[in-house]
Amino acid sequence: MDAFTELLNGFATAAHPTNLLYAFVGVLLGTAIGVLPGIGPAMTIALLLPLTYTLEPTQAFIMFAGIYYGGMYGGSTTSILLNTPGESASVVTAIEGNKMARKGRAAAALATAAIGSFIAGTIGTLCLALLAPVIVKLAVKMGAPDYFAVMVLAFIAVTTVLGSSKIRGLAALAIGLLIGTIGIDPTSGQQRLTLGLPELADGIDVVVVAVGLFAVGEALWIAAHLRRTPAEIITVGAARMSREDWRRSWKPWLRGTVIGFPFGAIPAGGAEIPTFLSYVIEKKLSKHPEEFGHGAIEGVAGPEATNNASAAGGLVPLLTLGIPTTATAAVMLGAFQGYGIQPGPRLLQTQPELVWGLVASLFIGNVILLALNLPLAPMWAKLLRIPRPYLYAGILFFASIGAYAANLSTFDLWLLLLLGALGFGMRRFGLPVVPAIIGIILGPTAEEQLRRALQISDGHVSGLTNTWFSKIVYLVMLLVVVVPPIVSRLRKRSTDRELTEVGG
Amino acid sequence: MAIVVGYVPTPEGVAALESAIGEAQRRGQRLVVVNSSRGESLVDSRFATGTQWHSVEDRLASSGVDHELTQLVESKDAADQILALAHDLNAELIVIGLRRRSPVGKLILGSQAQTILLEAECPVLAVKST
Numbered sequence: 217m218d219a220f221t222e223l224l225n226g227f228a229t230a231a232h233p234t235n236l237l238y239a240f241v242g243v244l245l246g247t248a249i250g251v252l253p254g255i256g257p258a259m260t261i262a263l264l265l266p267l268t269y270t271l272e273p274t275q276a277f278i279m280f281a282g283i284y285y286g287g288m289y290g291g292s293t294t295s296i297l298l299n300t301p302g303e304s305a306s307v308v309t310a311i312e313g314n315k316m317a318r319k320g321r322a323a324a325a326l327a328t329a330a331i332g333s334f335i336a337g338t339i340g341t342l343c344l345a346l347l348a349p350v351i352v353k354l355a356v357k358m359g360a361p362d363y364f365a366v367m368v369l370a371f372i373a374v375t376t377v378l379g380s381s382k383i384r385g386l387a388a389l390a391i392g393l394l395i396g397t398i399g400i401d402p403t404s405g406q407q408r409l410t411l412g413l414p415e416l417a418d419g420i421d422v423v424v425v426a427v428g429l430f431a432v433g434e435a436l437w438i439a440a441h442l443r444r445t446p447a448e449i450i451t452v453g454a455a456r457m458s459r460e461d462w463r464r465s466w467k468p469w470l471r472g473t474v475i476g477f478p479f480g481a482i483p484a485g486g487a488e489i490p491t492f493l494s495y496v497i498e499k500k501l502s503k504h505p506e507e508f509g510h511g512a513i514e515g516v517a518g519p520e521a522t523n524n525a526s527a528a529g530g531l532v533p534l535l536t537l538g539i540p541t542t543a544t545a546a547v548m549l550g551a552f553q554g555y556g557i558q559p560g561p562r563l564l565q566t567q568p569e570l571v572w573g574l575v576a577s578l579f580i581g582n583v584i585l586l587a588l589n590l591p592l593a594p595m596w597a598k599l600l601r602i603p604r605p606y607l608y609a610g611i612l613f614f615a616s617i618g619a620y621a622a623n624l625s626t627f628d629l630w631l632l633l634l635l636g637a638l639g640f641g642m643r644r645f646g647l648p649v650v651p652a653i654i655g656i657i658l659g660p661t662a663e664e665q666l667r668r669a670l671q672i673s674d675g676h677v678s679g680l681t682n683t684w685f686s687k688i689v690y691l692v693m694l695l696v697v698v699v700p701p702i703v704s705r706l707r708k709r710s711t712d713r714e715l716t717e718v719g720g
Numbered sequence: 721m722a723i724v725v726g727y728v729p730t731p732e733g734v735a736a737l738e739s740a741i742g743e744a745q746r747r748g749q750r751l752v753v754v755n756s757s758r759g760e761s762l763v764d765s766r767f768a769t770g771t772q773w774h775s776v777e778d779r780l781a782s783s784g785v786d787h788e789l790t791q792l793v794e795s796k797d798a799a800d801q802i803l804a805l806a807h808d809l810n811a812e813l814i815v816i817g818l819r820r821r822s823p824v825g826k827l828i829l830g831s832q833a834q835t836i837l838l839e840a841e842c843p844v845l846a847v848k849s850t
Contacts, residue, residue: 252762298763444793445759446759446761446762446763446793447763449763600762601761601763604761
């Protein structure tokens with residue numbers, strides 16, 4: 217039970233009063249930003265990246281992980297009370313959750329979401345603790361071609377699986393890779409895309425990119441769409457559940473965990489697909505299918521458990537391979553790089569205190585989140601009364617400070633503005649931001665592995681596919697790209713036939 | 721000519737509405753009820769929800785006065801909206817609800833009621849909730 221002793225050591229790290237404080241601040245902040253639509257954990261961590269200049273890595277990551285988990289909790293509150301999902305993973309929760317609230321069962325909906333998130337988060341974190349050392353053992357045997365293959369899989373998955381349009385996803389990825397390649401080529405030492413500007417020779421700081429694309433872009437976008445009719449909020453007391461609610465919730469919680477964790481752990485990640493999947497499964501298995509669409513508690517319990525389990529799963533590739541599957545994980549990877557820590561299979565050996573402290577603090581954070589969310593849901597809902605101009609003015613202020621603090625140069629501020637305009641433009645034309653940020657942060661690492669693989673094979677392309685692992689990954693990639701269109705076409709054809717048969 | 725009343729779903733707002741209905745009946749004037757929000761925050765408790773707005777409508781219908789309801793989401797402050805509407809309708813009277821405010825709150829957020837009282841072109845009836 218090696219992992220178990222390591223985890224106990226992790227608890228010793230996490231239980232240090234300072235670390236406990238950072239975990240608390242993290243989940244508090246995370247819940248708040250989860251409640252507010254438009255502000256996600258990725259943006260918040262990006263805004264807090266400059267803090268990494270002064271904090272110990274362990275403390276910073278304990279706080280970031282708290283924000284990551286807290287965001288998942290907070291999102292459900294707005295989904296249920298306002299029918300406006302706080303973040304994308306809570307979209308499905310809004311379907312049944314808001315219907316429940318309208319029927320006067322808001323307290324039960326909030327409770328099943330919070331308790332389900334707690335159970336799924338705890339089980340998911342346990343899986344993370346058990347799985348991470350195993351994956352690391354496999355991962356140390358991976359060579360450059362294998363890494364490159366997994367990274368390409370992550371790129372493909374994030375562009376084609378998520379979002380509505382593959383072309384837009386690829387375009388966003390291309391933008392990200394382009395920005396990622398700015399600076400000095402690590403292999404040959406040549407300057408690329410620097411336009412002769414000495415400030416760009418080092419590449420663009422991750423803080424500036426992340427803050428520009430997420431915070432400034434979003435703030436400009438909100439500013440352009442500020443006025444809207446205020447939504448109707450449903451008032452509610454403290455969250456609680458009846459015995460009947462418990463009976464109907466516990467199975468969806470566990471099923472949601474089982475669905476969510478693997479989806480988070482594979483590079484195709486994201487929480488949108490598994491939450492939707494969980495919703496569909498609960499609808500099929502429910503003894504009360506007629507309640508679905510009118511506020512079925514299973515439709516809240518399942519997806520909410522799923523999104524927290526997938527959040528835990530998302531940390532597996534991040535901590536073991538250094539590959540992010542979500543925007544938040546990508547920004548956290550940027551933070552690792554900021555500390556000069558190389559995330560990857562050796563992270564567990566070189567920084568055991570950091571990794572296990574982080575995992576342990578996730579358990580603690582989950583307990584704090586449950587304690588914060590069950591009685592305090594109505595208080596969180598009050599955050600929605602903040603006039604957005606104040607909120608976004610504050611965000612822009614911190615964004616500018618953060619970008620300036622990166623290198624103490626005004627050049628970065630101009631860059632921030634430029635990237636903010638880019639982020640605004642991407643939102644305007646429907647380009648997803650997530651592939652871009654993953655391209656920027658993962659792109660240089662992927663390039664390094666590509667160049668290394670090609671150097672080993674002396675420039676032969678076959679050097680990229682000469683291991684069994686990389687072959688499998690490319691095969692999976694092919695399936696990910698080719699199968700869904702074929703399936704949807706076949707399905708369409710069969711429904712067409714049914715329609716014509718019915719019509720004829 | 722008309723009577724303009726600023727309505728918010730609070731005791732003060734209801735008191736203002738009741739006095740306005742009384743005035744409208746006494747003067748035989750048309751009553752214009754305004755409820756507005758700047759639309760900046762996701763939830764605005766001073767913006768009447770569907771059910772609240774319906775109850776206002778029912779109350780007016782039962783009172784028998786000639787009435788008109790407007791809900792606005794504009795960048796202007798509620799005070800400016802009411803003043804502009806009163807000007808356009810050449811209003812005879814504006815009715816508003818008053819509530820106690822802390823000096824600090826008034827310093828930071830200003831007072832809508834004060835703006836209306838000082839800048840209105842017609843008499844203003846200020847009502848407190850009982």
